[in-house]
Amino acid sequence: KAGVTQTPRYLIKTRGQQVTLSCSPISGHRSVSWYQQTPGQGLQFLFEYFSETQRNKGNFPGRFSGRQFSNSRSEMNVSTLELGDSALYLCASSPPGTGVGVSGTSSPYEQYFGPGTRLTVT
């Protein structure tokens, strides 16, 4: 089974431009999450989508947005790029039926990560 794929792998943009990153989850996975990784802030959660709906959102400005399509593929967009947006953007997908809920289920909310897109803003 193919893993999570992300395109492009590397990207160089200029401050003020916008960028769109793409993520294709593992076949059968309907949940897709996005994370930003920087040396200073570490790994930070951006948002999570399930069945085309955003279920959870991290603490990022409105310049960061995302969407999910009916085939579970997801895109994230960053508008008006800033130098501080330079980062590794990781996408992860999760198999259906997983999650550690209040019911006490021990089913792990496994997340399988893609190779990431390294964005450089100059």
Place this chain on the structure above:
Amino acid sequence: AQKITQTQPGMFVQEKEAVTLDCTYDTSDPSYGLFWYKQPSSGEMIFLIYQGSYDQQNATEGRYSLNFQKARKSANLVISASQLGDSAMYFCAISGGSNYKLTFGKGTLLTVNP
């Protein structure tokens, strides 16, 4: 809110020896999961091991084991018989409740010396 603390920015270990990477957590969720990921220099996050808060036994996956001490809120990763290929960043993470996200620690850079 959930929080992961990894107090070891870097660790060194000799090949074939065992090493323990520390992780403490804080959460108000009664049910949660703890994860360890490995990130080589290539950048991809590789899932290593998982421990559920209700699991009675410590998780093991090959050379990886998780020393889960719930009362102390710690979930240390033990790597036995270290290999050169184990050199990487290691992240501890937690997920709980219905927030469907992982909260990561700052990571520990492990270097395995020949």
